[in-house]
Amino acid sequence: MTVIGVFALQGNVREHVAMLNQVGVEARPVRRPAELEQVDALVLPGGESTTMDKLARAFELFEPLQKRIADGMPVFGTCAGMIMLANEITGGIDGQETLGGLDVTVRRNAFGRQVDSFEADLDFAAFDTPYHAVFIRAPWVERVGRDVEVLSTVSSGPAAGRIVAVRHDRLLATSFHPEMTRDARLHGYFAELVREL
């Protein structure tokens, strides 16, 4: 049976595990390299990408993660997790590094101070009704590589048109926190992507 890990050094780990269970997937926290070896795919939750970068190094997960991503492990990165997956970032702190793999440029804290946190209904071609998304000091995607599919953009307001969900082969990323609403459709979408392998 497929097992999806949730990177558990930071973020809403329990909520992600619960939503994966809700879509019929076994899920468990990943804190150590040996635990990473036992999962088929991984969720990188939101939090603070600069801290995640440091913690991943301190727990000796950074290089094993990069290797698994290069070997084709599916990863769903949300918010700070999206930043961690990006090949390139703007607005990072000095020396901040990402795992990479996703051919995009992501701007940290892109929505500005006034809109630190906000909610928006997003359209996804894969879903029949809008997806209600919660953004917290969220990044957006400024550049997408040739093979990256844009799954959703903000539909109205000052940030209209900004890219907030993308997929590049086995890597899925959202600017927002899909574990903070009751809507498990994105976890379901990711689970499908993992099962198709």
Ligand SMILES: NC(=O)CC[C@H](N)C(=O)O
């Ligand atoms: N909710 C979040 O994950 C915020 C991301 C955070 N602003 C960062 O740069 O990592």
